[in-house]
Every structure is written in structure tokens, then in C-alpha cells.
Amino acid sequence: MNYKKNKDVISNILRDLYGHLPEFDLWLLKIFKIIDASIDQRPAYLLDLDNIRKSYNQDWYLKPDMMAYMCYVDRFAGDFSGINKKIPYLKELGVTYLHLLSALKPRKGHNDGGFAVADYYATNPKYGSMDDLEKLTRTLKENEISPCIDFVFNHTAMDHKWAQKAMAGDPYYRDFYYFFDDEATTKEYENTLNEVLPETSPGNFTYFEETKSWVWTTFYYYQWDLNYKNPNVFLEMLKAILSLANKGIQVFRLDATAYLWKKKGTNCLNLPETHKLLQVFRAVMSLAAPAVCLKAEAIVGARYISKYLGDTAGKKPECQLSYHNALMAALWDSLATGDVLRMSAMLKSLPQKPLGTSWITYLRCHDDIGWGALTDDEGASWAANKDDLKKLNDFYEGQTEGSFARGQAFQISRKDAFHGTNGTLASLAGLEKAMECGNEADINTAISRIMMLYKIIFAFGGIPLIFMGEEIGLFNDYDYNKLDPVTDDRWLHRPALPDNNQVENVKLKNTRRQIFSDIREMTQLRKKQPLLHADVPTLILDSGNSHIFAFVRKCPEGLFLVLANFSPESQKLSSEFITKNELSIPLIEQFTGARYDLSQGLALAPYHCIWLKA
Ligand code: GLC
Numbered sequence: 001m002n003y004k005k006n007k008d009v010i011s012n013i014l015r016d017l018y019g020h021l022p023e024f025d026l027w028l029l030k031i032f033k034i035i036d037a038s039i040d041q042r043p044a045y046l047l048d049l050d051n052i053r054k055s056y057n058q059d060w061y062l063k064p065d066m067m068a069y070m071c072y073v074d075r076f077a078g079d080f081s082g083i084n085k086k087i088p089y090l091k092e093l094g095v096t097y098l099h100l101l102s103a104l105k106p107r108k109g110h111n112d113g114g115f116a117v118a119d120y121y122a123t124n125p126k127y128g129s130m131d132d133l134e135k136l137t138r139t140l141k142e143n144e145i146s147p148c149i150d151f152v153f154n155h156t157a158m159d160h161k162w163a164q165k166a167m168a169g170d171p172y173y174r175d176f177y178y179f180f181d182d183e184a185t186t187k188e189y190e191n192t193l194n195e196v197l198p199e200t201s202p203g204n205f206t207y208f209e210e211t212k213s214w215v216w217t218t219f220y221y222y223q224w225d226l227n228y229k230n231p232n233v234f235l236e237m238l239k240a241i242l243s244l245a246n247k248g249i250q251v252f253r254l255d256a257t258a259y260l261w262k263k264k265g266t267n268c269l270n271l272p273e274t275h276k277l278l279q280v281f282r283a284v285m286s287l288a289a290p291a292v293c294l295k296a297e298a299i300v301g302a303r304y305i306s307k308y309l310g311d312t313a314g315k316k317p318e319c320q321l322s323y324h325n326a327l328m329a330a331l332w333d334s335l336a337t338g339d340v341l342r343m344s345a346m347l348k349s350l351p352q353k354p355l356g357t358s359w360i361t362y363l364r365c366h367d368d369i370g371w372g373a374l375t376d377d378e379g380a381s382w383a384a385n386k387d388d389l390k391k392l393n394d395f396y397e398g399q400t401e402g403s404f405a406r407g408q409a410f411q412i413s414r415k416d417a418f419h420g421t422n423g424t425l426a427s428l429a430g431l432e433k434a435m436e437c438g439n440e441a442d443i444n445t446a447i448s449r450i451m452m453l454y455k456i457i458f459a460f461g462g463i464p465l466i467f468m469g470e471e472i473g474l475f476n477d478y479d480y481n482k483l484d485p486v487t488d489d490r491w492l493h494r495p496a497l498p499d500n501n502q503v504e505n506v507k508l509k510n511t512r513r514q515i516f517s518d519i520r521e522m523t524q525l526r527k528k529q530p531l532l533h534a535d536v537p538t539l540i541l542d543s544g545n546s547h548i549f550a551f552v553r554k555c556p557e558g559l560f561l562v563l564a565n566f567s568p569e570s571q572k573l574s575s576e577f578i579t580k581n582e583l584s585i586p587l588i589e590q591f592t593g594a595r596y597d598l599s600q601g602l603a604l605a606p607y608h609c610i611w612l613k614a
Contacts (some may be wrong), residue, residue, distance in 0.1 A: 006287045007032065013280040017273060018231040027231055031238065038242040038288045046248060049141070049291040061097075061146075061251075061293050061320060061463065062358050062534035065527040068148075070099040070365060071468035072113075073127045075496040080128035080136045087143050093471055093516070094523025097463060098140060099148040099253060101366060103133065107157035107222060110487055113366060113494070115150065115255060116157035116223045120240035130247065137248030148251035148295070149244070153237050154259045155223040158215075162236075163224050167210055176233050177224045178216035178262065180205065186214045192267050198419065199411040200488065218259055228260050228277060238284060245289035254278070254319065257308060258298040270304045278308065278318040295321035295360060299370050301377060302326035302346050309357035317354070324359040324462060326350075329373035331363065331453055332421075333384070335429070336395040336405075338567040340549040342374070345382035347540045347551075358534035359462030363453050364428075364470065366494055368410040368420030369396075389418035396421040396428055404430030404446065406476060410489055424493045425450060426473035426515075435475075435508060443511060445568070447473075448607035451518055452564050455609040458526050459562045461538040461553065469497055471519050472512035525590055531560040531613070541581055547571045548604060552581070561587060563602070564609035573602040587612035 011028060018024055042050070053060055060066075069090060077083045083100070090098065102114020105122040114124065123133050137147045156163055165173035180186050186205040193204050196219055205214040206221040216225040226233045241252060261273035278296070285292050296308035296319040305326060310317040330343035353359065371392060376383035384392075394400050396407035407423030426432060429449040434442035450473065458464045480491035503509045526532055536553045543550040547567035553560040561583060565571045577583075578598040587596045590611040596602065604610070 003287065006283055009283045010035075010280055010287070013276050013283070014231075014234075017276055017280075018234075021231060024231075027235070031235060034235070034239055034242065035284055035288050038246060042246050042289065043248075045138070045141070046246065046289070046291060049250075050289065053291045059356070059533070059535070062356070064529050064532040065094075066096050066358075066463045067094045067523050067526070068097040068099060068360065068463050068465040069093070069095040069468065070101065070465055071497075072101045072366070072494060073103065073124070075494065076468050077497075079126065080123075080132040083136055084139055087139070087145070090145060091143065093466075093520055094527070095145060095466075097146045097148060097251065099150075099251070099465075101150065103127065103149040104152075107159040110220065110222065111157065112220055112223060112488070113490070115152050116155075116159075116220065117152045118157045118159045119161075120237075121243060134247045137250075141248060141250070146250040146293075147248065148253055149249050150255050151241055151244070151252040152255040153226070153241070154256040155217075155219065155225045158222045158224050160224075167208070169211070175230045176227055176236075178227050179211065180214040180216075181212070183207075183214060189262075189264055189268075192265055194267055194269070197411055216262070218256070225259070225262070227262075228273070229262075234277070234280075238281070241281070242284070242288055245285070245292050250291060251293045251295055251321070253295045253297055254281075255297050257296040257319075258300045258304070269300055270298070270307065275307060275316075275318060279310070279316050282310075282317050282319065293321055294319040295323070297323055299323070299325050299367070299373070301375065302350060302373060303376065303378065303380070306351055306353050309353050312351055312354050314354045314356060317356070320356065321358050321360055321463065323365075324361050324460075325370065326373045327359070327457075327460065328362055328364075329369055329371060331456065332369050332396070332428070333374055333388075333392060334549065334566045335449060335453070336392055336403075339546050340543075340564075340566050341546050342382050342384065343549065344540050344542065346374075346380070349380060349382065352537055353461075355535050359460070360465050361457035361460045361462045362465040362467070363457060364423075364425045364467045364493060365465070366467065366490065368422050368490055369428075370420045371418050372420075386418070393418040393421060396423065398433070404433055404442075404449075406432045408476075408489060408492055422476075422489055422492045424474050424476055424495065425453075425467070425470045427476040427493070429453070431473050431511070432475040435511065438507070443507075445607065447511070447515065447518075448605075450515065451522075452566075452607045452609040454519065454522060455611060456549070456562065456564055458522050459532055459553065459560065459611060460551070461532075461536070462534055464526075466519070467493075469495055471516050472497075472500055473515045474498075521591070525611075529560065529590070529613075531555065531558055536560075541577075544574055544577050544580075545571050548573055550577070552583075558614050559583070561612040562609065563604060563612070565604035565606060568606045570606060571604050573598070573604065575599050575601045585614050587614055 077086045105119040106114045107118045140147045162173045206217040258269045261271040262268045298308045308322045334340045374384035396405045406427040407421045411419040431446035434446045477495035541550040549564045
């Protein structure tokens, strides 16, 4: 899109959102001044990157060589300079995209793992200065790793200078947030709102004695929701993101994207105005920092997530990337039940994502597994009910007979509400328990579960993401409660990365090495598969066996079939599957090179996943 066209898009959307306000035209001029200044200040090396990505490398984030890694800087490498030293480790694993959690200056004390930002122009002092971050982003770029940070733009910390001024009664800054003098109004909103942290931070509003008023706090009391109805909030956040883009950040993870706009009588999630805000952020980025990608963190029901990638026709683009939290939760559901019917039905019901967009496919991240993704507010037939969620909750807490998991329930405030589960990938998939018992067969089974899940997210259609420590199968950190100032049980699955060379237990050391090298092999193999480009459609197939998950990546150039057996028993795929899906050609398994003639049917070992290509 050219400069003029892009400017029109920006003006039109902003006019829709704010055109009714007095002095809109003057305000719009300010916005364009900010954009132009940002373009002027963009460093030459980033302008070069912009040009490359605008011309011959437009699909850089869709390519099969993309692989993401997500870490807390201190827990992974100490500080920003420590990350430099870890670059060889990341490259060995095949990482091309690095998400640094909690990179910006958080408030002191409790800060929700860095998600309460006190200053968008300063870095987390534990990690280093803005100059250090800038140096790091440059070095990462030279190493072909795209740096990503969180842009926490739904709320600021209550310690942010805007919030402080608002608290002191400054009307200009009070209007940056939602203040209510009467509790009755907050109650009216509450009637239709959900609770994100029902146990540790119930409700969506916090009363502050200092101002004798309630403030909108969707998350913790110290995270104040921004009021995007105020155009100056948009203006300030735009300035902040543009300044960070010029520091060399290539991907912004837009935190809590779904909550931006509020409207009484709704659940204040996924509102049309929220989408418009994202469209305008995207249009501004295309103009001022086209090398940058926006990534939605919209942990909402399946039917809503693809909307964050824009409309299917690609006329109203939003984020280029979005977490596929519904796939993530469904994979855990299937692993517990051994049954893939809900997952297949849910995925089938979703529209194809727009061209030029990509999912972030993942198994775990720093948050809990939110079971809400398996429910549906329009009553889809695949949706899980409370009993299903209770079973999952119990299974992953290890309470169910035969459960291999070692997890913990998160935010259970009411006995009938099953919010989420905490735990690392390895602990939830059974490796922790198996390692404790020391039984070789159980250890191998747990590793098979992990690799099966990885093979799915590496082939599904998007950028696979590894959360730090997964690559060596780290277990839960049961000491998290001893840390100060930890108050949040999600720290269970955020262990620091140990040095594997120091590990004395040989079995553990070898298991870690094996997982690392299996993932590395997968990354290498994935790179060579053009059919795993994110624009190749993903079609969910009916395998005819409720334990076998089947999908195909298919385009005129060929097909890539993935089959995964979620059950602890060996499972058969009948020859009908092949004829029904017109797959009766010899296929080659990509890891082993073995030739498969599916017209004869197929037996899949427990937790086995194969990648077949014509
Ligand atoms: C996102 C983050 C989560 C945080 C919340 C509030 O969901 O992933 O960790 O608690 O936003 O910022």
C-alpha cells in the first residue's frame, strides 16, 4: 500500500472512532506528525530491513524456517547482555524469533511478571538499559533472530506517571483511565463482565481511598485499564510503540488485546472498536515500520480469535500473528481424554485464516492453560461443559486414576468454575512423574507425548513457539512460593533455565539432551518443507478413528499429511480414510524416510505422530 492510501486508511478509521470529538482534525494532524517524525528518526539499518520486507521478503514471518522462543530475560540469561551469549544456543535449536518477557520497566514489587508497565520508554532495570536493549536487538537481527517484546497497552501500572497524576486529581490524566465515583455504575458493568483472576483479584474494579473512587482494573489492582475512548490515550500509546519499533523490536506481542474497548451491557471483549484500533495500529506500522509484525494475545473463545488476523478477504488487516490458544487448549484436552473429536470439530468450525497471516502455535507459555477456550458462548456442539472442564482440571492435577500429569489448578474460586491449569509441558505430559518412578518405558512414553504435540504444532500452520525450558523438558518449580514477591501460582511453570552440564543425574541429563536434539531435528526438517509455509491451507480430516488426529496442508504443489495417535494404545487407520480423502498415493514419512502405502490401512503406535508427504 502506498503512503497516500495508507494515510487514508488511518484517517478513515480514526474518524470512525474519534471523528465526533471537537478538534478531531487538529488531533489527526498531530497523529500524522508523530508518524512522520518516527519515519524520520528510523535508523538506517531498520529502513533497510523495511525495504527488504516490503519487497522480496514480504512473507518472512510465514516461512517454514520460523521458530519462536519465549523467555524471561533473567531466568534465561541473567540480563540483556547474557542473551547475547545465549545466541549460539538459540541458533543451535533453530530459533529465528525471540520473545523477551518483561523487557520494559515494570512497577516495583508485585507487577504480574512484568505486565504492569511503569514506563514504556525505559527497560526493566534488572536487565539493562534501553541502550543495552537496542544493542541486543541489533545483534539479534544480525543473527537472523527477530526480537519480540510485550506491548502492554490495555493497562498501565498504577505507578505510571499518568496514573499517578490521575490519582492526584489531574482531570486530563483521570480521563486516561476509567474512574467511577459511585459503586452502582461499576455493578452495572460487572453484570456482564467476566473475571480474569477470580481468586487473586476478584471483580473488575478496585476502590482507592485516595480518590474515593473505583478504577477499572481487569487484572490486578495495580494494572489500570486505559480509556481508549480518549483519543490522547491512543496518541500516547502510538508514540510509545513507534519509539520501541525504532529501537529494533520486530514483533510486538499486543497484550490482552481483546479488552481494549469497553461498552456497558457487553462483556467488553472483542468489540468492533477494539478491532478498529488494531486495524489502525497495523496501518500505522505499515507506514512507519513495515518490517514490524503485530501479534495478538487474545485469549478468547475459538470463534473470536481469527478475527484478530483481520477479515478473510484481507481488506481490513489487523495483526499478522495471533496465538492459537484454542488449538493449544484442545491439544491438552485430547491428550487427557485420548479422544480427538472435540478438537477436530472445533478446528473444522473455524474459518481459514486470511492469507499473509500466521498463527503462533504453542503448547505452553508463561500463563496457565485457560480452559475457557473449549467453551463457546454460542453453544457450538463441540463445546465443553462444566463436567468436561472438571475432568480436565482433575486429570491435570493428577487426581484421576491413570493420570500422568503433575499440574495445579489456577484461580478456582468457585467449585464449579474451572479456570485453568498451571504446569510445565514436561510435568503435564507425564515426564516428571515417569522420571520420579524411574521406569524407562514410562519415560519414553512421556517423551513420545511431548514429541507428538510438537510435531503437531510444528506442522499445523504458523510459527511454533517454545517456552523456555521446554527444550530440555524442565519440570515444575515447586519452590516458586518461596520467592518474593511472588503471589501468583503461574510461577510454577516459569523455572529458570539450569545448566544441563551441572546435572548429576545421568538419566535426567540424557533425557534433556534427547528432547533438545529431537526438537532441533524437527526444526531442521521443518525448514525444508515449503508446504509448511503459513499460507498453505490447513484442512482438518475425519480420520474415522476417534483417537487419531488428522490434518493435511494442501495446495496445487502437493500435500503434507499429519497423523497423530492420542491414545495409549496402538490405533488403526482404515483404508477408507485414504479413499475418502483421495490420498491413495505412496507417501514418504519425513523423519524416517519410510514409504507408506495407505491403501493398506495403517497402525499408529501410542502417542505417535507422522509427517507424510507425497
Ligand atoms: C496477558 C499476560 C498475562 C497477564 C495479563 C495482564 O494475558 O499473558 O501474563 O497477567 O495479560 O497483563
